[in-house]
Amino acid sequence: MKEIYTAPEMEIVEFEAEDVITS
Amino acid sequence: MKLNPKFLTHETKGEHITVSTTGTKFNGLIRSNPTAAFIIESLKSDTTESEIVDKMLEKYDVDRNTAEKDVASIIAQLRRIGAVIDGSQAH
Numbered sequence: 001m002k003e004i005y006t007a008p009e010m011e012i013v014e015f016e017a018e019d020v021i022t023s
Numbered sequence: 024m025k026l027n028p029k030f031l032t033h034e035t036k037g038e039h040i041t042v043s044t045t046g047t048k049f050n051g052l053i054r055s056n057p058t059a060a061f062i063i064e065s066l067k068s069d070t071t072e073s074e075i076v077d078k079m080l081e082k083y084d085v086d087r088n089t090a091e092k093d094v095a096s097i098i099a100q101l102r103r104i105g106a107v108i109d110g111s112q113a114h
Binding site: 002003004005006007008009010011012013014015 | 049050051052053054055056057058059061062081082083084085089093094096097100101104
């Protein structure tokens with residue numbers, strides 16, 4: 001039995017430079 | 024074409040995440056619903072859009088036109104951020 005279809009969705013999250021964790 | 028090996032996938036608590044690693048222009052992550060996750064997982068081996076559509080038709084209750092349109096849209100988004108590589112890049 002086939003699964004009910006849901007349209008594919010993606011959320012693309014681009015990190016900002018200040019999100020980079022620095023000791 | 025296939026998923027760029029510099030992008031790693033992870034699934035936890037039903038949420039599918041694809042994350043870029045070093046050496047990619049895109050720096051971030053992708054959250055996917057189960058259908059988009061199915062497409063991304065299909066890209067882990069060298070494949071084509073039509074092969075992915077065929078797999079979708081086997082798994083889901085969907086018509087070919089809808090599946091083709093949706094797969095093309097997802098792949099275009101992935102390609103735009105460098106998550107999908109083609110031909111000679113894939114080998």
